[in-house]
Amino acid sequence: KQEVTQIPAALSVPEGENLVLNCSFTDSAIYNLQWFRQDPGKGLTSLLLIQSSQREQTSGRLNASLDKSSGRSTLYIAASQPGDSATYLCAVHDYKLSFGAGTTVTVRA
């Protein structure tokens, strides 16, 4: 059974600081890994999807890396802004999508 762990559970940083969010998974036989953003009481917004054959994906200030062999992914958010405050979820796709518990980020103005 795939287990997805996200560390830390919560993070508070001043505006402008870079964010580093970690995700680990137990079974490396995956199709892809996806990072989502979830605002309170809202649905999911897909941020980045990394195929199993890829090492990283970038979109604007976001960069996600994938190391399948070690079962790890890291989401980097550069120059954080208060609007980045949300919960970030990591999900791993093997035969189904398994989610981590999320990292709740607060960016202080």
Place this chain on the structure above:
Amino acid sequence: GAVVSQHPSWVICKSGTSVKIECRSLDFQATTMFWYRQFPKQSLMLMATSNEGSKATYEQGVEKDKFLINHASLTLSTLTVTSAHPEDSSFYICSARDRSGRSYEQFFGPGTRLTVL
């Protein structure tokens, strides 16, 4: 592109009643749709996988007679919570996989907040 809608966005009902939630893929055909449940401060848990024209596959611990899923067309799946009770109060989110996609990517709806009184 790849937009998934859910209706209603929120619903309040009395205990013992049934509630139907719709999930639609607006601009693509989805042979497979997924239903998730999220309790407060927790992550999403897959409830069932719905394939067009066939019976849904339920995850362990999910009562198929309580959570009825119908995937009648390539753009619509419905989840009916039968005889709802307060413990069924949760945030229900659906997702859909593009029939033509090769990336196995799922596109998520905005969710439905169910409150059972």
